[in-house]
Amino acid sequence: MIEAFFFYLFAAITIASAVMVISARNPVHSVLFLILAFVNAAGLFMLAGAEFLALILIVVYVGAVAVLFLFVVMMLDVDFAELRQGFLQYLPVGMLIGVIFLAELLFVVGAWVIAPNVGGATAAPIPDMNEVSNIEAIGRLLYTRYVYFFQAAAMVLLVAMVGAIVLTLRHKANVKRQDINVQVARTRATSMEIKKVESGRGL
């Protein structure tokens, strides 16, 4: 009963905040509603017994990705009136994407309802919950059966990271940078020169 109550609570807040993401006037508010949706989705994961996924969702998406979103949106100087002009223009495309997503979801759920055993034939057997904890089960599966996919995903992320750095890194010629090694390596001999100055003449 408590589970049902919290499920409907989280689900209702997720949907409401998802609607607010596209209908809020201020883009910063939109991002904040997106964060609220993420957090409630994490709550739903938690109810489903996938507590590891729930907390990873919070750490990665809410704690890092959404912060960068917020960063960018706050820095932009957005003209709200202009932003809302294209709403009707983009509506058909948005609705098309929405319908595709809905259809995909229905296919997945439908397949599951019609033939419940199809998924189980390809998936790895679920170990007994009393034997291993949730996170151990994920770890065993990820690092044994799917280890190459896991490595491939890591490579994709690495390439994306290197790409982002290459695209944004600029070496300007006349910028003075602090080089700590050079500073530390300075000695009295390299940095000081003693001169005898005769009075009244200067250097």
Added chain:
Amino acid sequence: MNFWSDILWPVLVITAQSVVLLVVLLVLVAYLLYADRKVWAAVQIRRGPNVVGPFGLFQSFADLLKFVLKEPVIPSGASKSLFLLAPLVTCTLALLAWAVVPVADGWVVADINIGILFIFAISSLMVYGIIIGGWASNSKYPFLSALRSAAQMVSYEVSIGFVIITVLLCAGSLNMTEIVRSQETGLADMIGLPFLEILNWYWLPLFPMFVIFFISALAETNRPPFDLVEAESELVAGFMVEYGSTPYMMFMLGEYVAIVTMCALTAILFMGGWLPPLDIPPFNWIPGVIWFTLKTCLVFFFIAMAKAMVPRYRYDQLMRLGWKVFLPISLAMVVIVAGVLQLTGWAGS
């Protein structure tokens, strides 16, 4: 299904436990705040707060009254709801982390099997209070400060994450209670002096990680020498410039509770939580909660001393330290620790 025994009773028990924990925690925070100011004063050869009550012991409560009785001022042009939401977020999240902290063997509100990840998730959310507060104030200095703090906290979370992973590799569990229990055996048993519990704790085998964790905790909670978020010489008072009275107090409370959480986390991960330092009488007669509190206070003392002794970092130095020093070292340590555990076969247990 029995409504009384299945639903109402657990809820009542958890509520009672949480209330007791919060009251003790808040009183502790009030005195740690006082201790912070006293330590700072002692280093600078001042007296510190000494007027309210004997030795100024009631200073924090006087401050509380002052903040609560003042009028909250909301700047015109500020986003009102977000302006008030920010301190609430900070305060609530900071207190939320304590749900999974075991203060003694079995003394924990929620003994979930991924407790450490929960605390990590909460601390990664703490940045929102600052970002929202800085933006909602609709003012230049708070906004600059919010941007700074977001970058700073996100950067140091990475190295904190890797440090936590090394401890997890040794402990073999994400449950906080299990992490403390795994420190009951270790180096001291290997050298044949099992009563020297203090050598069993992870601070000795993982000493570099201990140091990195302590410094990252300073940066993560915006404590000096990394308090660039409110560097008063550059940003007046950072993201809190526009705040006063109760909202300001909630920011400050949230900040201090987060600091105490980091101290408690250091005590649990590296200093054996509630375990006594020597497993001989009279040390093992003292209840675990006392040891836990003492260890937390010890870490807090070091944090207070760092504030008193170390000058503030420059922002580029801070970023360099986080990304170019701590990240490679902690990443390498994850590999080294995993390799050692695998080769020696200590991981199997």
